[in-house]
Amino acid sequence: MRALATTSVDRFRRELHAHPEPGWAEFRTTARLIEELALLQHARVVYGGALGLGERRLGVEPQQQREFARRAVEAGCPTDLIAELADAGTGVVCEFGDGSRGGWLVLRFDIDALAVRESDDPVHAPVAQGFASGIDGYSHACGHDGHAAIGLGVARRVDRLVGQLPLGLGVRIVFQPAEEGTRGAAALVDAGWLRGAGWFFGLHLDALEGLPAGTVVPGTRRILATEKLDVVLTGRASHAAESPELGRDALAAAVDVYAALRGCDWDGATVSCNALAGGEARNVIAAHAELKCEIRAVEWAAVVRARERFTRIVEEESARRGVIARVDTVGRSIGGGSDGPGTSLMRESAERAGLPVVDVRDFGASDDAADLMAATQRGGGIGSYGLLATGGLADAHSARFDCSPAALESGVALMTECVRTVIREMRQE
Numbered sequence: 001m002r003a004l005a006t007t008s009v010d011r012f013r014r015e016l017h018a019h020p021e022p023g024w025a026e027f028r029t030t031a032r033l034i035e036e037l038a039l040l041q042h043a044r045v046v047y048g049g050a051l052g053l054g055e056r057r058l059g060v061e062p063q064q065q066r067e068f069a070r071r072a073v074e075a076g077c078p079t080d081l082i083a084e085l086a087d088a089g090t091g092v093v094c095e096f097g098d099g100s101r102g103g104w105l106v107l108r109f110d111i112d113a114l115a116v117r118e119s120d121d122p123v124h125a126p127v128a129q130g131f132a133s134g135i136d137g138y139s140h141a142c143g144h145d146g147h148a149a150i151g152l153g154v155a156r157r158v159d160r161l162v163g164q165l166p167l168g169l170g171v172r173i174v175f176q177p178a179e180e181g182t183r184g185a186a187a188l189v190d191a192g193w194l195r196g197a198g199w200f201f202g203l204h205l206d207a208l209e210g211l212p213a214g215t216v217v218p219g220t221r222r223i224l225a226t227e228k229l230d231v232v233l234t235g236r237a238s239h240a241a242e243s244p245e246l247g248r249d250a251l252a253a254a255v256d257v258y259a260a261l262r263g264c265d266w267d268g269a270t271v272s273c274n275a276l277a278g279g280e281a282r283n284v285i286a287a288h289a290e291l292k293c294e295i296r297a298v299e300w301a302a303v304v305r306a307r308e309r310f311t312r313i314v315e316e317e318s319a320r321r322g323v324i325a326r327v328d329t330v331g332r333s334i335g336g337g338s339d340g341p342g343t344s345l346m347r348e349s350a351e352r353a354g355l356p357v358v359d360v361r362d363f364g365a366s367d368d369a370a371d372l373m374a375a376t377q378r379g380g381g382i383g384s385y386g387l388l389a390t391g392g393l394a395d396a397h398s399a400r401f402d403c404s405p406a407a408l409e410s411g412v413a414l415m416t417e418c419v420r421t422v423i424r425e426m427r428q429e
């Protein structure tokens with residue numbers, strides 16, 4: 001007998017909202033998704049070591065992982081599962097049917113939260129209704145709680161559509177970890193989860209200037225390419241008063257690097273450095289310093305060129321101070337955009353679902369959904385990354401970001417309709 005779902009899409013979103021977890025530390029979120037997806041009749045649920053992310057992960061933060069793993073275990077998640085997810089990576093892939101001969105229809109929903117403190121304003125709906133973030137300093141300010149809940153809702157509907165899937169068509173629903181900092185998608189592509197993808201669809205909740213909840217932008221252009229870089233500088237400590245000349249000042253090198261790189265624009269590739277930390281004590285020449293930087297451009301090739309110049313400047317500036325420099329890639333996305341056929345398919349699906357549709361627009365930021373979409377397009381498939389109105393006015397990454405239950409229902413309807421449209425097109429061929 002089929003087990004009953006334990007929670008509605010809206011309730012699931014509220015539950016995730018109250019327990020935000022940052023990228024590669026979505027332990028409780030992953031455990032709950034596995035639990036809910038296991039109730040489906042036809043789903044193959046893949047996670048942990050079987051996902052193959054492990055060493056492919058970029059930008060894992062061990063301290064954050066330990067803290068959130070501990071919280072998950074305290075919340076009752078199985079200890080061995082959390083240990084596996086910490087080693088092998090968070091996230092879940094849920095498959096229906098077999099796309100190995102015809103193609104996979106890939107739907108992506110990201111699941112991670114941000115290090116943004118949620119508003120405690122009593123009129124902010126999560127506060128008023130008792131599901132605000134319970135973890136100080138973290139929240140779902142980018143709406144990925146809503147994305148994950150929509151994904152679960154879509155999985156439940158696809159489970160009931162399995163009998164209609166044409167031979168050779170498989171549906172692969174990807175609950176992607178670590179979108180923030182563009183860290184998760186590249187690992188999924190490397191691990192082969194986009195191989196054989198014929199269609200890619202995803203969506204992001206967005207205020208869309210207050211358009212009614214559930215309004216659909218059926219495609220986005222100019223999703224920016226980016227590389228996230230940590231500059232790690234190692235000097236030598238010495239007594240700041242007695243023997244400063246014996247030291248190699250990593251903090252001074254960091255300031256030089258910052259001044260040389262900040263705001264650079266090389267052929268449309270812009271560099272920004274937004275965090276600098278270094279030094280150990282007031283009276284010791286700093287032996288360590290670190291900068292967090294990023295490069296963004298419309299074209300990935302421009303990012304690659306800028307990265308070379310970036311590295312050269314870091315090496316020159318640190319060498320002048322006798323400091324050793326290392327540049328680590330902690331995130332990357334090649335950028336891209338929806339294609340014509342993918343956009344048309346999403347538009348048609350939105351119309352069939354009875355949702356209001358507005359024009360395609362520029363994305364204007366990065367989202368590593370672009371990497372999954374580009375992998376699909378490279379293999380000859382089509383794809384679109386859309387936007388869905390939250391029904392609120394707060395922009396993503398703000399402390400008051402929220403989405404209405406109606407937006408969640410619209411998201412489930414839209415993505416399910418995309419599956420139905422592909423089924424219909426395949427049947428007509």
Ligand SMILES: [Zn+2]
Nearest residue numbers: 142144179204
């Ligand atoms: Zn986001």
